[in-house]
Amino acid sequence: MACTRPPSAPRNAISNVNETSVFLEWIPPADTGGRKDVSYYIACKKCNSHAGVCDECGGHVRYLPRQIGLKNTSVMMVDLLAHTNYTFEIEAVNGVSDLSPGARQYVSVNVTTNQAAPSPVTNVKKGKIAKNSISLSWQEPDRPNGIILEYEIKYFEKDQETSYTIIKSKETTITAEGLKPASVYVFQIRARTAAGYGVFSRRFEFETIPVSVAASSDQSQIPIIAVSVTVGVILLAVVIGFLLSGSCCECGCGRASSLCAVAHPSLIWRCGYSKAKQDPEEEKMHFHNGHIKLPGVRTYIDPHTYEDPNQAVHEFAKEIEASCITIERVIGAGEFGEVCSGRLKLPGKRELPVAIKTLKVGYTEKQRRDFLGEASIMGQFDHPNIIHLEGVVTKSKPVMIVTEYMENGSLDTFLKKNDGQFTVIQLVGMLRGIAAGMKYLSDMGYVHRDLAARNILINSNLVCKVSDFGLSRVLEDDPEAAYTTRGGKIPIRWTAPEAIAFRKFTSASDVWSYGIVMWEVVSYGERPYWEMTNQDVIKAVEEGYRLPSPMDCPAALYQLMLDCWQKERNSRPKFDEIVSMLDKLIRNPSSLKTLVNASSRVSNLLAEHGSLGSGAYRSVGEWLEAIKMGRYTEIFMENGYSSMDAVAQVTLEDLRRLGVTLVGHQKKIMNSLQEMKVQLVNGMVPL
Structure with missing residues (x-):
């Protein structure tokens, strides 16, 4: 019998990056060494691009299904670090590989992970506890995945989860006040970076002290309190005399400020009054620009409700000096003017490639308002699968909107140029990114209304990001509420039948559009319904016709498309369910091998x-x-x-x-x- 030998290296390895997870897929080696016991080993190295040095990844990285002894030709690595360069070496081994004195035979793949939300907060400690307050402190997440911008603390009385309060803090300590004595409260904390919020921590329960205990403690404080009250009365008398003398600022009403404050409470801020002392690093908001913000329900504010649209722009978008922007070339045309690529160099920060939308000369005030309206919307979003707004230029001409630069442009054009060039897993990865972005928008109570492959941008890492918020509107707090348009153009081929018939849009109608985007992606940019007229499309869909499966489409994906195209909108899946379903498909690539005939x-x-x-x-x-x-x-x-x-x-x-x-x-x-x-x-x- 001929001697056996180690196998050759695996072939054609490809990667799919999704935030801090990487999916690898490859073809078996051309030479198995004359043996059938071939398996695979994955070596992970974290590389410093500047120093040119690579280190082992360490034990925090998880391999699904495993790192050693892989029998299938794919693996997923999770819990990687954000914005980090990695090299993965895929080696095929068999029963005699350890006996060979020759060099290892492997194929390597270099990837850079994307932005990612921070890991959960795990260590929370209680501080001072009183009858009406609880103080907490915690440690930064084990994997912040960037700079922590703030923490969100959610708390509620035990067994009353539907009524809760949200506190935001930039520090790792807070004090929750206004609590009931002798009551158990549940706390959960999550961190936010530029990539968005992480998941909430596990529940931590703490109990306020009873009134009787607090009272006995207060008895010992009576002498101190008596002295404090006496001093307070004296100081109050001095302050009142000072105010009545008219020495304080005049609130513009011709009377001393103390009287002015009574007559004109709205002017009280101008006279130096402040509300109850509150840590400036801690925010407990329930109102915003006259809009009630229900904690944890939604955070999106419709800029169309502002009397002055400029206020919305400057509240949600950062003003950039025109001198910081270098326009390099025109890459397209938008509704309001040209779209260019260029560079952004802010003081103290590294230079960035950016895309720049410009407002054409001779614009009307309405055009300027509509143009900047998109920035007011985009500036409120912070998610790795939503296009990121860098800022706006409004104080000089041309007026500009500056966003991150997406190297591969719009998804439909990119797919047409690369027809048939991607694996099914890569296509599913693109779809997963789009669904994650739409889940984020849906969670904010926000409806896109124009979801289509032409409005998805894709970067060099094949990360897809939802863009173009020109048609978007906000949902009311009622989950059954829908935005009703006042006419205008509707993208018929991508729009749900109830939105066409009744001009009503919901997250469920966005799910219908997402099903069309799935069809576009799997068919590499084919036009939905081909050359059928809009009227024919409306009639056909109403009578039960649905787009046929694209060629070589996995049955699981086409079934998900059909689910998105259910006539009854409440029967369609939610975006969180779609994300979960696509994650399962990515983790089990064999489920994608059954094709629709x-x-x-x-x-x-x-x-x-x-x-x-x-x-x-x-x-x-x-x-x-x-x-x-x-x-x-x-x-x-x-x-x-x-x-x-x-x-x-x-x-x-x-x-x-x-x-x-x-x-x-x-x-x-x-x-x-x-x-x-x-x-x-x-x-x-x-x-």
């Missing part, structure tokens, strides 16, 4: 609804020329496909047998057949 479904439908050739094309050659596939006319004729009725039975396997091996050509032919099928019976074929 779209071509056989086409043939069955054609058999039910008549001949494909009726009224469409007079010959096979004419049809192939029309879709620029005329080179295959002779092959089709030679193999017996001489009529359109015969072509109707063509499957993907038939195309491969005929020698149509290019994926793009296969898709074009199969999609043309599907398009003609849609046009049968005026484009209305119920599925």
